[in-house]
Amino acid sequence: MSNLNWTEIFGQAMDAAGVLIETQPATADHLSAWQIADRHWQKLAEVAMTHRLRWSAGWAEQGPEQFSVYVLFEKQGEYLQVRTSIDLNRAELPSQATVYPAANRSERHTQDMFGIKFAEHPDNRPWTRHKAWDKHQYPLRKAFAVQGQPEAITPPDLDYAFVKSHGAGTYEIPVGPIHAGIIEPGHFRFQAVGELILNLEERFGYTHKGIEKIAEGRTPESLARLAGRVSGDTTVGHAWAACKAMEQAANISIPPRAALLRGILAERERVANHLGDIGAICNDVAFTFAQIQFSRLREDWLRTQANIFGHRLLMDCIIPGGVKHDIGEADCDAFKADNVRLRKELSDIITTLDLNSSLEDRLYTAGFLSEDIAAAFGTLGYVGRASGQDFDVRRDAPYPPYDKVTVKVALENQGDIASRFWIRYKEIMASMKLIEQFMALLQAGEIATAWQIPAAGSSGLGIIDGWRGEIVSYVAFGSDNKISRFYPRDPSQLNWPALEKLVLNNIVPDFPVCNKSLNGSYSGNDL
Amino acid sequence: MFRLFTKILSTGIVTERIKAPKDAELEQLGIEIKRHIDRRFSGSIAIRAVDAGSCNGCELEIHALNNPYYDIERFGIHFVASPRHADVLLVTGPVSRHMQTALLRTYQATPNPKWVVAVGDCAACGGEFGESYASCGAVSNVIPVDMTIPGCPPTPEVLMKGLLGLMKR
Numbered sequence: 059m060s061n062l063n064w065t066e067i068f069g070q071a072m073d074a075a076g077v078l079i080e081t082q083p084a085t086a087d088h089l090s091a092w093q094i095a096d097r098h099w100q101k102l103a104e105v106a107m108t109h110r111l112r113w114s115a116g117w118a119e120q121g122p123e124q125f126s127v128y129v130l131f132e133k134q135g136e137y138l139q140v141r142t143s144i145d146l147n148r149a150e151l152p153s154q155a156t157v158y159p160a161a162n163r164s165e166r167h168t169q170d171m172f173g174i175k176f177a178e179h180p181d182n183r184p185w186t187r188h189k190a191w192d193k194h195q196y197p198l199r200k201a202f203a204v205q206g207q208p209e210a211i212t213p214p215d216l217d218y219a220f221v222k223s224h225g226a227g228t229y230e231i232p233v234g235p236i237h238a239g240i241i242e243p244g245h246f247r248f249q250a251v252g253e254l255i256l257n258l259e260e261r262f263g264y265t266h267k268g269i270e271k272i273a274e275g276r277t278p279e280s281l282a283r284l285a286g287r288v289s290g291d292t293t294v295g296h297a298w299a300a301c302k303a304m305e306q307a308a309n310i311s312i313p314p315r316a317a318l319l320r321g322i323l324a325e326r327e328r329v330a331n332h333l334g335d336i337g338a339i340c341n342d343v344a345f346t347f348a349q350i351q352f353s354r355l356r357e358d359w360l361r362t363q364a365n366i367f368g369h370r371l372l373m374d375c376i377i378p379g380g381v382k383h384d385i386g387e388a389d390c391d392a393f394k395a396d397n398v399r400l401r402k403e404l405s406d407i408i409t410t411l412d413l414n415s416s417l418e419d420r421l422y423t424a425g426f427l428s429e430d431i432a433a434a435f436g437t438l439g440y441v442g443r444a445s446g447q448d449f450d451v452r453r454d455a456p457y458p459p460y461d462k463v464t465v466k467v468a469l470e471n472q473g474d475i476a477s478r479f480w481i482r483y484k485e486i487m488a489s490m491k492l493i494e495q496f497m498a499l500l501q502a503g504e505i506a507t508a509w510q511i512p513a514a515g516s517s518g519l520g521i522i523d524g525w526r527g528e529i530v531s532y533v534a535f536g537s538d539n540k541i542s543r544f545y546p547r548d549p550s551q552l553n554w555p556a557l558e559k560l561v562l563n564n565i566v567p568d569f570p571v572c573n574k575s576l577n578g579s580y581s582g583n584d585l
Numbered sequence: 586m587f588r589l590f591t592k593i594l595s596t597g598i599v600t601e602r603i604k605a606p607k608d609a610e611l612e613q614l615g616i617e618i619k620r621h622i623d624r625r626f627s628g629s630i631a632i633r634a635v636d637a638g639s640c641n642g643c644e645l646e647i648h649a650l651n652n653p654y655y656d657i658e659r660f661g662i663h664f665v666a667s668p669r670h671a672d673v674l675l676v677t678g679p680v681s682r683h684m685q686t687a688l689l690r691t692y693q694a695t696p697n698p699k700w701v702v703a704v705g706d707c708a709a710c711g712g713e714f715g716e717s718y719a720s721c722g723a724v725s726n727v728i729p730v731d732m733t734i735p736g737c738p739p740t741p742e743v744l745m746k747g748l749l750g751l752m753k754r
Contacts, residue, residue, distance in 0.1 A: 190682035206718025238666035268719030290642025353652035
């Protein structure tokens with residue numbers, strides 16, 4: 059095997075296919091940037107598929123005369139961002155969703171928000187748009203005012219064409235947008251026979267808050283705050299990705315101490331969420347012992363965070379250029395004590411769960427996601443890793459501070475709920491180790507770099523591994539230090555479609571535990 | 586099974602054995618809440634939580650009310666699955682326009698007398714998201730609100746204090 063970066067070989071293949079590539083300066087490590095003509099957009103996807111590139115993200119941006127449409131691919135930790143430009147008056151592009159199922163909802167989102175038509179798209183229904191704005195209005199176009207022209211009461215979206223089932227004995231179950239528990243809103247449409255799920259269709263967009271639009275015109279500090287609220291459980295992850303993108307645009311690098319502190323914050327966020335999830339998965343099969351124990355452990359963990367960082371969920375700890383709070387010796391001791399306590403507790407509790415036959419009965423083989431389907435949707439994080447997708451930004455495209463340590467990535471290939479349970483446990487153990495390594499590497503120094511105003515038109519692409527998996531954040535600056543475009547791609551966007559597949563042939567009463575094992579973010583998906 | 590019971594016994598009741606001053610205060614708070622609930626609601630109050638478009642941060646902290654440290658059910662406060670069973674609607678988020686009708690219908694489905702508590706900065710005043718083509722902003726722009734509990738997100742302790750404030754009205 060040669061060490062040749064695959065982008066060169068891929069570039070040759072594109073040449074052979076008659077596609078002219080214009081190489082552009084890359085803004086980050088592990089990232090190449092190309093520009094191609096719009097008519098080759100689908101060809102690009104076809105060649106990318108034969109080279110087994112992973113489709114990672116897609117977004118658009120309006121310039122003075124043209125729309126720029128971007129797609130991001132990844133393979134072996136190397137990213138390739140490809141851009142094409144289309145005329146404002148002829149906003150049409152061949153669809154990549156015909157080749158990559160992962161591009162499906164992303165293109166529908168771009169279609170709803172920019173009015174860019176994706177020709178031959180396999181599913182031309184709206185996605186993010188319900189009834190808050192008119193079909194022929196496009197909120198992310200510059201001419202669209204942020205206040206829009208909403209009706210006094212936005213009517214419900216009643217004409218969405220759900221897939222129908224026919225035949226004796228089949229019936230539909232509509233669920234949501236408001237669910238029975240304390241969770242985010244979204245709609246699930248089941249077709250079932252008896253208790254067996256024949257088909258599930260997700261309908262989201264209920265929590266659409268216009269994040270991309272209201273980001274425009276913000277200052278870097280203000281964008282970091284907003285990014286920290288794209289999905290409340292991933293506040294560190296999204297704030298980090300957005301700040302990383304802004305730092306690239308401003309061409310500044312953060313001090314080593316700030317990078318280590320960000321690493322500690324991100325790993326603590328991962329542990330906190332996994333603790334909550336493990337308990338909740340067990341709770342959804344009525345095993346409340348685990349729920350009580352894990353919610354107790356999570357509370358202990360959050361209280362330490364409140365004491366040290368002043369916020370239980372770690373909101374607003376990451377700022378452009380670095381981090382807000384430094385930590386001292388005593389704080390490091392508190393983190394170490396947390397780890398010691400958690401390891402001891404887990405050794406008790408996890409053994410108990412492992413030996414429990416009722417959990418075994420409910421979690422093993424349920425909610426099976428095959429490696430092929432996981433790969434086809436570009437499934438990320440613990441969902442992907444439980445179905446053999448051996449990818450982690452921290453290891454494969456390492457960024458500070460992960461470039462200073464060896465990141466061991468847990469992997470399972472059983473693809474069931476039990477796999478997604480055990481992956482989380484393994485990730486908790488790995489994260490605690492990382493926190494200790496980061497603390498050992500801490501040296502006195504600055505915790506933030508002074509901000510430099512980025513040149514108008516500069517942009518950055520922040521790619522990090524949040525607790526749910528790879529987060530991609532695109533930020534572009536206009537003049538006067540103001541944001542002109544922000545697009546955060548939460549891992550949920552690629553994981554949600556996998557839920558529609560992994561519930562098939564399960565029974566309706568197992569849907570909650572299937573859903574919890576994936577635990578997608580609605581807010582991060584709807585933006 | 587033996588391990589399970591050992592763990593339960595060795596964990597003990599964390600709810601009552603915490604000696605930190607914060608938790609003593611919490612206990613006091615709970616007792617006071619309980620007194621009001623007993624007097625006005627015959628010992629029990631049913632809450633329906635509605636996420637009308639939040640980032641999910643507030644939900645995480647509302648969840649924490651049910652962990653064994655806060656164990657809010659011991660004071661007679663419990664969460665129900667239907668607005669038809671609820672005395673109180675606990676609404677989070679700026680109300681997204683796509684959730685506006687759903688929230689209105691939930692409000693209509695809740696029997697009188699009912700209270701609405703807007704939880705978190707977004708629900709109280711629109712927060713980081715404000716009003717836009719996609720967001721109605723504060724909950725009070727959509728349904729009548731009896732009380733707000735600010736915070737981004739409010740901690741479980743602040744939530745409990747807020748609920749107590751509601752009882753005292």
